[in-house]
Amino acid sequence: MLDRLAAAIDRHCPGTTSDTKVPRLSLISVGEPVEPSGQLYEPMVCFVAAGAKRTTAGDLSLVAPAGEMLLTTIDLPVDVSLETVPYRSAVLHLHGPSIADLIVEMDGTAPVGAPATAGHLKAPMTPELLDAVTRWVELLDAPGDIRLLAPRHESEILYRLLGSSLGPILRQWSLVDSTTSRVRDVARWIREHYTKPISVDMIASEARMSPASLHRHFKATTGMSPLKYQKQLRLQEARRRLAAGDSTAAQVAHAVGYVSPTQFNREYRSAYGRPPGQDAARLRSRPTQASARR
Numbered sequence: 001m002l003d004r005l006a007a008a009i010d011r012h013c014p015g016t017t018s019d020t021k022v023p024r025l026s027l028i029s030v031g032e033p034v035e036p037s038g039q040l041y042e043p044m045v046c047f048v049a050a051g052a053k054r055t056t057a058g059d060l061s062l063v064a065p066a067g068e069m070l071l072t073t074i075d076l077p078v079d080v081s082l083e084t085v086p087y088r089s090a091v092l093h094l095h096g097p098s099i100a101d102l103i104v105e106m107d108g109t110a111p112v113g114a115p116a117t118a119g120h121l122k123a124p125m126t127p128e129l130l131d132a133v134t135r136w137v138e139l140l141d142a143p144g145d146i147r148l149l150a151p152r153h154e155s156e157i158l159y160r161l162l163g164s165s166l167g168p169i170l171r172q173w174s175l176v177d178s179t180t181s182r183v184r185d186v187a188r189w190i191r192e193h194y195t196k197p198i199s200v201d202m203i204a205s206e207a208r209m210s211p212a213s214l215h216r217h218f219k220a221t222t223g224m225s226p227l228k229y230q231k232q233l234r235l236q237e238a239r240r241r242l243a244a245g246d247s248t249a250a251q252v253a254h255a256v257g258y259v260s261p262t263q264f265n266r267e268y269r270s271a272y273g274r275p276p277g278q279d280a281a282r283l284r285s286r287p288t289q290a291s292a293r294r
Contacts, residue, residue: 024154
């Protein structure tokens with residue numbers, strides 16, 4: 001079944017990453033080794049059909065080979081590298097209301113269990129889930145079926161996920177006022193305000209938590225403190241702008257929120273191993289490479 005899923009991805013992913021006509025479905029296909037890259041993940045499940053991918057967020061590092069899935073419940077800056085190629089995966093972008101509605105329909109029949117705290121975790125795909133994901137992707141072979149069948153296939157996938165070891169954290173994620181949802185909302189708030197000066201007290205107020213409780217739950221979820229999370233967002237955006245080549249290092253530092261160019265240079269070099277100018281020149285001179293965005 002993994003070969004069948006990988007083949008379906010190949011048929012409909014002409015580039016490295018393809019959005020599709022199936023709502024909330026993206027496909028990834030990478031044939032050659034690529035350089036590790038920084039990415040900003042949004043809430044999603046990545047079903048790996050071939051190869052293996054490593055994702056690192058702060059203290060959290062996971063490797064997902066073929067047959068496993070990666071769940072991300074939060075906007076999360078990660079470093080991505082492919083451990084094995086060719087790499088193929090299908091990505092379900094999570095939609096909270098769809099999960100909440102399904103939980104109501106299930107009327108408590110899915111196992112509850114103790115939710116994991118991490119916002120980025122993995123689990124094996126069951127045969128039933130793999131079959132559902134494969135049929136979902138294969139809808140791209142019959143575009144006329146997408147409008148009616150895609151919502152049904154997505155509901156089946158969510159049903160299988162809620163019954164899996166990832167079910168408890170998905171339930172927490174879909175609740176309006178759970179600790180998990182509060183951390184998710186404050187992470188999005190930091191993402192929207194990452195260029196501005198913010199303090200732990202400001203973030204804690206936004207999360208409706210004490211600073212100590214926020215730090216504990218946020219680090220358990222993201223692998224980093226709230227302020228380190230903000231710094232990762234700044235550095236990822238700075239690197240993207242520098243690679244584009246239309247701004248100087250000083251201009252980029254200011255644009256992403258740094259007051260001190262010296263601090264920017266120091267933190268950039270610590271993150272990427274080279275000063276901003278040297279790293280930007282290297283990024284612009286290397287051959288264009290595909291990168292696994294998800």
